[in-house]
Amino acid sequence: MEQDTQHDRFISFPYPHENYSDGSINYGGIDLTHETQRIDEIEEAKRSPNLRRLLEEVNLQDGLFMTLGCDYRRLESGIGGYVDFTFRPGLPASLTVDAVSLDDYFWAYLAKQELDHHINDGAMVSYARSALKWSWSELEMGGVHSKKITLAFCCQHSEDAEWCLDHLRHFLVTEFPSLPPRQI
Numbered sequence: 001m002e003q004d005t006q007h008d009r010f011i012s013f014p015y016p017h018e019n020y021s022d023g024s025i026n027y028g029g030i031d032l033t034h035e036t037q038r039i040d041e042i043e044e045a046k047r048s049p050n051l052r053r054l055l056e057e058v059n060l061q062d063g064l065f066m067t068l069g070c071d072y073r074r075l076e077s078g079i080g081g082y083v084d085f086t087f088r089p090g091l092p093a094s095l096t097v098d099a100v101s102l103d104d105y106f107w108a109y110l111a112k113q114e115l116d117h118h119i120n121d122g123a124m125v126s127y128a129r130s131a132l133k134w135s136w137s138e139l140e141m142g143g144v145h146s147k148k149i150t151l152a153f154c155c156q157h158s159e160d161a162e163w164c165l166d167h168l169r170h171f172l173v174t175e176f177p178s179l180p181p182r183q184i
Helices: 036-041 043-047 049-060 099-116 123-131 158-178
Strands: 065-075 078-087 132-141 144-155
Touching (some): 036 043, 043 049, 043 065, 049 065, 049 078, 099 132, 099 144, 123 144, 144 158
Antiparallel strands (some): 078 144, 132 144
16 A cells, blocks of 8 residues: 555644535534534535445444544545545554555455355456545644555445445454464
8 A cells, every 4th residue: 555645734633624616515524433423514524425434333342443534525537535544542552564565355255255155256356446546645643643545545436435334344344353463
């Protein structure tokens, strides 16, 4: 996974609400692990049922990850957006060292899904690689330095974006946490 050094404005979480000169709005970062009732303030989650489900399941359960921000919007070429997330604070280094390799774990998860569902031509992995872009950047949360992972997506159809978000949710909530513990 490549480091993103161009979009590192939001390196301190939570970040404030911001209005832009083009009329767009960044509603700010909300720590849903502590303020679960604020999920309805996230406009992007109203546009996508699977984004909402991802935000609920990743943040509202005791898990390894938490979300930091997201977007979901109609583009001329389809649907685009992103999900920013990180490991929750206080986890062992043996887990968080894998932050910049989560894309490799995700591709392996999709390849396993292909085998489990008898899809032998690599269609799931190929499609996901064409629609998704993984990157990481530095993050500071409560005085602790960490890594922010961004999964950006650009899909021709909303059902394709929903497919990507559903697989990301399942990976973060179920698949990655069930892997054997890593050794450093």
